[in-house]
Amino acid sequence: MKTRPENDPRALLEARDDFVTQWGTIGTAWGINRTMAQVHALLITTGHLMSTDEIMEDLKISRGNAHKNLRDLVSWGLIRSVVRKGERKEYFEAEKNVWKMFCIILRERRRRELRPAQAALQECAARTKGLKGAEAVAFNKQIKALSDFLELADSVITKISRSEQSSMVPWALKFLK
Amino acid sequence: MKTRPENDPRALLEARDDFVTQWGTIGTAWGINRTMAQVHALLITTGHLMSTDEIMEDLKISRGNAHKNLRDLVSWGLIRSVVRKGERKEYFEAEKNVWKMFCIILRERRRRELRPAQAALQECAARTKGLKGAEAVAFNKQIKALSDFLELADSVITKISRSEQSSMVPWALKFLK
DNA sequence: GCCCTGTTTCGGTAATTCCTGAAACTACAA
DNA sequence: TTGTAGTTTCAGGAATTACCGAAACAGGGC
Numbered sequence: 012m013k014t015r016p017e018n019d020p021r022a023l024l025e026a027r028d029d030f031v032t033q034w035g036t037i038g039t040a041w042g043i044n045r046t047m048a049q050v051h052a053l054l055i056t057t058g059h060l061m062s063t064d065e066i067m068e069d070l071k072i073s074r075g076n077a078h079k080n081l082r083d084l085v086s087w088g089l090i091r092s093v094v095r096k097g098e099r100k101e102y103f104e105a106e107k108n109v110w111k112m113f114c115i116i117l118r119e120r121r122r123r124e125l126r127p128a129q130a131a132l133q134e135c136a137a138r139t140k141g142l143k144g145a146e147a148v149a150f151n152k153q154i155k156a157l158s159d160f161l162e163l164a165d166s167v168i169t170k171i172s173r174s175e176q177s178s179m180v181p182w183a184l185k186f187l188k
Numbered sequence: 189m190k191t192r193p194e195n196d197p198r199a200l201l202e203a204r205d206d207f208v209t210q211w212g213t214i215g216t217a218w219g220i221n222r223t224m225a226q227v228h229a230l231l232i233t234t235g236h237l238m239s240t241d242e243i244m245e246d247l248k249i250s251r252g253n254a255h256k257n258l259r260d261l262v263s264w265g266l267i268r269s270v271v272r273k274g275e276r277k278e279y280f281e282a283e284k285n286v287w288k289m290f291c292i293i294l295r296e297r298r299r300r301e302l303r304p305a306q307a308a309l310q311e312c313a314a315r316t317k318g319l320k321g322a323e324a325v326a327f328n329k330q331i332k333a334l335s336d337f338l339e340l341a342d343s344v345i346t347k348i349s350r351s352e353q354s355s356m357v358p359w360a361l362k363f364l365k
Numbered sequence: 366g367c368c369c370t371g372t373t374t375c376g377g378t379a380a381t382t383c384c385t386g387a388a389a390c391t392a393c394a395a
Numbered sequence: 396t397t398g399t400a401g402t403t404t405c406a407g408g409a410a411t412t413a414c415c416g417a418a419a420c421a422g423g424g425c
Binding site for chain 1 (some may be wrong): 370371372373374375
Binding site (some may be wrong): 366367368369370371372373374375376377378379380381382383384385386387388389390391392393394395 | 400402407410420424
């Protein structure tokens, strides 16, 4: 890590680059593709709207790649595209509020991952419901337990993702005591 | 989906196979490799201890693959290996309690994913702490906000993963109202 | 119609991750 | 010591996923 005078503009550029790289790595660990996480990192730490070309330039990635990941981020709701009056170019802007980001991610992961899992388990529980024999009964019980748990988790997640930061954070602090 | 008489043993075998497949898919969506999830699914829904060979046989996978994924599951703490007296073969057994499973997964993901992320962010916040200029200050603020949020999430997760089901579930139900 | 600016799609390739099968290793028993 | 039953490692191949670059497309103005 290089050290710069406090007001050297390079210090900020380097730090941002660093953050983008780190966020990419973090994203990877969380099952999100590296580029998508990097584009997101760039957009949440920049002060201005960015165009596809600027993002390509900054991250040194192809147009196709930039395009795809911008679309994905939009579909998650983590960024919005804005068109400035009179201009044809498309610009992007991220949701920067951390709590809102968190809620968006919760909701989307719930929708994309939790719901399908629930459906699969429920169907599996249903079809073994009436089976006879100790093994079958134990199997059904286990599936049911999993299914019930996901159900509860789902409700809790839904509730949290609809809450305001102003009500959840104090609550979390109280919970910790 | 085939329908069988209530006491047809094939019904159970098919249902289990189905569950194993589904759990594999679910695992994949959650960033866990398919085989690992399938081995886990097998072990949580079986009544008896299973050897590596039996697992290979059931899932039609190679010894190397079975071995690696069993080791990984052990390292997560989701299964244990047991050696029966007088036998040299190694058998495996899963933690079947859903709440305990959940806590194990929480703890491990915290350790493997959340902690490194926190470290990266904190370092990034620290190095931009003293920078001058509106942009740099905004950047530092954003990073700090992310870092603080992860910190709080970390505490909450830690607390939850140490709790008993008997205290958390009623609590969750109350929270939902 | 034809250019101009920007967006979207897509075939091929590169990179990564996963899996196999076989060989190497360990420990015990005859 | 050799045989046997089991575990572990690993090089290479298969499958999946991500990425590039170029071509196709869309919608204005002229």
